[in-house]
C-alpha cells in the first residue's frame with residue numbers, strides 16, 4: 001500500500017510512519033516548512049504543506065498518484081491554547097481540507113479523531129455509540145468534536161472515511177502535560193497524586209499506530225473505532241507508575257472536586273504540576289464534567305487488534321522518564 005500521512009512529525013504520526021516504512025510501504029508525509037523532520041524514517045517522501053492550505057494538500061496528493069490511503073493525524077493538540085480561531089482553522093477546517101481532497105480522489109481516509117469528541121461519560125465504559133450532549137469548554141474538545149462531525153458528514157455523503165478515536169495515548173516521548181506530571185510524581189520526595197477518582201481511557205502509542213493500519217486494511221467505510229485498551233482510574237495510573245518506578249505510595253491525593261472548588265488548592269495544583277493558568281483551567285474543565293471511560297472492544301473483535309495491558313505499557317514510560 002502507498003500511504004499519505006499528515007501529522008507524521010508528531011508523537012503518534014512518527015510511530016505510524018516508522019511502522020509503515022518497516023512494513024515496506026511507500027509513505028509520503030505532509031509536513032510544514034517549520035516541521036522538524038529529524039525523527040522521520042529516511043525512506044519517506046516529503047510533501048511540503050500546511051493542512052490549512054487546500055492547494056498544498058492537493059499538490060502533495062497529486063505528486064504521488066499511487067496513494068491508496070490517507071492517514072489524517074495533524075492537529076493542534078493543546079489545552080489552554082489562547083487562540084480558538086487557530087484551533088478551528090487547523091483542527092476543523094484543516095480536517096475538512098484533507099478529507100475532501102482525499103474523497104475527491106476516491107481514496108480511503110483514516111481520520112484520527114479522539115474519544116474526546118464523544119464527550120464525557122460516567123465511570124462505565126461506553127462504546128462508539130456514545131454521544132454526550134456537549135463537550136467541556138476547552139478549544140481542543142470543541143474543535144475535535146466539530147472535526148468529528150465533519151468527518152462523519154463526509155462519510156454519510158459517500159466519502160470513504162474511517163474514524164479512529166484514541167483515548168489518552170501514552171508512551172515514551174508523550175508531549176502532553178500529563179507526561180510531565182507523571183515524571184514529577186515518580187521523582188518526588190513527597191509523592192502527590194492528582195484527580196484520583198477520574199476515569200480515563202488508555203492506549204499505548206505503538207498499539208494505536210498499529211490499529212490505524214488495521215482500520216486502513218480491514219476497517220469499513222463510515223465506521224468509527226475507539227482506540228482504547230481499557231479505562232482505568234487516575235489513581236490506578238499513578239499507583240502503577242509509582243510501583244514500576246519504585247516510588248512510595250502517594251502521601252496526598254488532590255481530588256477534582258477540591259481543586260475545582262478551592263482556588264487556593266488550584267494555585268497549589270498549578271505550581272505542583274507545572275501547568276500554566278490557561279492549561280490548568282482547560283485541564284480541569286476536561287475532568288470536572290465527568291469521566292472519559294470507553295471500551296475498545298469493537299476494534300479488538302472486528303479487527304483482531306490486541307493492544308498491550310496498561311501496566312506493561314507503562315514500563316516503557318517509566319524507563320523513558322528515568323532515562324530521557
Ligand SMILES: NC(=O)c1ccc[n+]([C@@H]2O[C@H](COP(=O)([O-])OP(=O)(O)OC[C@H]3O[C@@H](n4cnc5c(N)ncnc54)[C@H](OP(=O)(O)O)[C@@H]3O)[C@@H](O)[C@H]2O)c1
Nearest residue numbers: 007009010011012035050051073074075077114166168169
Ligand atoms: N495524544 C493523545 O493523547 C491523543 C488522544 C486522542 C487523539 N489524539 C489525536 O491524534 C492526533 C495526533 O496527536 P499527537 O499526540 O501525535 O499530536 P502532536 O504530537 O502534537 O503532533 C501534531 C502533528 O500535527 C502537525 N500539525 C499541526 N498543525 C499543522 C498544520 N497546520 N499543518 C500541518 N501539520 C500540522 C504537527 O506538525 P509540526 O511538527 O509542524 O508541529 C505534528 O506533526 C491528533 O489529531 C490528536 O488530536 C491524540
